[in-house]
Amino acid sequence: xxxxxxxxxxxxxxDMVMAMPFLHAxxxxxxxxxxxxxxxxxxxxxxGLNLFDRFVSIDDKGIIxxxxxxxxxxxxxxKRAIALPHSFRSAFFFYNLRIRERVGYARNKRGFMLNxxxxxxxxxxxxxxxxxxxxxxxxxxxxSLAAPVLLVTDDEEHKFDEKFTDIMRPYxxxxxxxxxxxxxxxxxxxxxxxxxxxxxxxxxxxxxLPGKGEERLAERxxxxxxxxxxxxxxxxNVRDLKVCLSRASFVVSNDTGPRHMAAALSxxxxxxLGPMDDTYTDYPSSCTYEVSRDISCRPCNRKNCxxxxxxxxxxxxxxxxxxxxxxVEKKGQxxxxx
Numbered sequence: 001x002x003x004x005x006x007x008x009x010x011x012x013x014x015d016m017v018m019a020m021p022f023l024h025a026x027x028x029x030x031x032x033x034x035x036x037x038x039x040x041x042x043x044x045x046x047x048g049l050n051l052f053d054r055f056v057s058i059d060d061k062g063i064i065x066x067x068x069x070x071x072x073x074x075x076x077x078x079k080r081a082i083a084l085p086h087s088f089r090s091a092f093f094f095y096n097l098r099i100r101e102r103v104g105y106a107r108n109k110r111g112f113m114l115n116x117x118x119x120x121x122x123x124x125x126x127x128x129x130x131x132x133x134x135x136x137x138x139x140x141x142x143x144s145l146a147a148p149v150l151l152v153t154d155d156e157e158h159k160f161d162e163k164f165t166d167i168m169r170p171y172x173x174x175x176x177x178x179x180x181x182x183x184x185x186x187x188x189x190x191x192x193x194x195x196x197x198x199x200x201x202x203x204x205x206x207x208x209l210p211g212k213g214e215e216r217l218a219e220r221x222x223x224x225x226x227x228x229x230x231x232x233x234x235x236x237n238v239r240d241l242k243v244c245l246s247r248a249s250f251v252v253s254n255d256t257g258p259r260h261m262a263a264a265l266s267x268x269x270x271x272x273l274g275p276m277d278d279t280y281t282d283y284p285s286s287c288t289y290e291v292s293r294d295i296s297c298r299p300c301n302r303k304n305c306x307x308x309x310x311x312x313x314x315x316x317x318x319x320x321x322x323x324x325x326x327x328v329e330k331k332g333q334x335x336x337x338x
Contacts, residue, residue, distance in 0.1 A: 003079025005030055006099070007052075008090040009038030012179075013238070013257025015128060016045045017264050018283070019084055020148040022132035023051045029141035032079070037093070044239040045261070048151035073097055083114070084132060103135060125279040147283045148264040152246045160243040164234070170331075171205040172198060172324070173245060173262075175253035176221055177214035181303025183275045184254050186312050188217065192224030193317040194252065194324075199230045201321075202328055204249070206231040209241060209258065250327045252320060255281065263288045268327040270320055274312045275300045289323050291315050 007023070010016050016038075027034060027050070036042065036052040043055045056069065074097055081094035083104035094102045095113035104110075106117040118138055133143055176191050178184035195206055210218040210233060218233045225231050236244060241258060245251060246265040253259035255273050262269040263285045273292035277299040292298075293314045297307055305311075 004033045004035070004077060006035040006037060006073075006076075006078045006081050006094070008081070008083045008085060008093060009036055009042045010085050011039060011087075013041070013045070014260045014281070015085075016042050017148045017150065017257065017260040018128040018281070019132050020046070020049070020051075020150065020264065021129055021143070021145040022084075022136055024049070024149075025133070025136050025141050025144045026082075026139075027051050028144060029136070029139070035076075035078070041238040044156075044237070044242065045150065047156065047239070048153040049149075070096055080116075082135060084135075086110075103139070125277045127282040128280055129283040147285055148260065150242065150261060150264040152243050152265070156239055156243050160240050163240065164244075167207070167234070167244070167247075168205075169247055170249045171207055171247075173248040173251045173253075174206060174208045174221070175251065175256060175258045176208055177211050177217055178254045178256040179211055180256065180276075183300075183303055183305045183309070183312075184256060185217075186254055186272045186274075186315065187309070188221050189224060190313075190315070190317050190320075191221045191252075194320055195221070195225045195231050196227070197317065197321045198324060199225070199227050201325070203230070204328070207244065207248075208233045209236055209244065249331055250324055252324065259288075268331075270323050270327075272312065272315055272320070274298070274309075275302055275305065277301060289327075291320060291323070 010019055033053040035054045035056060037056045037058060040057045040059050078099045080101035080103060081099040083090040083094060086105055086107040088108050088110045091104060091110035091113040101116055102114045103116040104114050104118065105120065106114055111117060118135055136143060174191055198204055198206060208218040208221065222228060222231050222233060242261060245258060245262040245267055248267050251262040251267055251269045253269060253271055255271055255276055259269050259271045266287055268287045270289045270291060273290055275298060293311050295311045298311045
């Protein structure tokens with residue numbers, strides 16, 4: 001496929017990661033330039049993979065910035081545009097640029113702005129990795145990866161070491177928040193109890209990595225831990241988060257973006273699954289350990305729960321600790337055998 005292509009990237013961190021197999025195959029199929037459009041965090045997610053020739057940040061959504069961005073991009077001769085998100089905004093962005101070929105799913109009443117629509121024949125939920133790869137099928141490309149893979153560059157490692165001189169391996173990571181909503185969050189007391197078991201058994205340092213606005217949540221969990229010297233809270237940008245996750249002995253995470261990032265970095269990841277339909281995040285991963293409960297109301301896909309949060313509360317700390325224990329002990333055996 002020739003000509004210059006521009007891709008509107010997903011907004012959610014997890015979706016950014018799950019779009020990686022599509023972007024990897026597109027790079028192999030596309031002989032022309034590929035431009036990415038999205039949040040600046042996306043470029044840190046994909047750094048080291050050589051997926052884009054140019055990247056356009058849309059962090060500034062002000063009117064002046066948006067008009068200036070559109071004016072500059074209209075001067076570039078794009079042959080096709082691919083809108084990965086289902087948002088009206090992403091389709092309108094390309095429609096306004098008058099790009100000849102505009103590709104995407106015709107959802108959210110935006111079909112009139114797309115002239116190459118991806119057909120949906122099944123109303124059942126579809127894994128997001130597969131959902132994105134179907135766009136590649138329509139374009140005529142060949143699939144290359146079935147699951148996301150991320151890399152950490154030497155420069156990212158160096159910047160992390162300069163900034164976080166106190167973080168030393170081995171350590172574990174807790175992702176206790178969830179940007180989607182509180183229904184995805186494992187109970188705070190469960191995280192505290194799990195931390196106690198890990199610290200008492202292995203004496204391992206734990207780091208909680210909260211997202212924006214989740215610092216108080218992390219502090220409440222830390223206050224519930226007996227040995228507070230061995231659990232710390234660190235706020236990180238996406239670039240540093242990627243490095244930290246890649247070096248962790250294990251990650252225990254709610255069903256949120258960082259868990260996909262950790263798995264794509266081949267870090268053993270315990271994913272605590274609550275209200276969402278598991279189908280959306282279904283892809284091959286030998287280092288992901290999914291834990292869930294078969295509750296009558298699950299999946300509900302709701303941001304808030306009005307039924308005592310059973311799907312998450314019934315995942316007990318002892319069960320998660322057993323999985324973490326197997327991971328830690330296997331890692332120790334592997335390192336002693338080298």
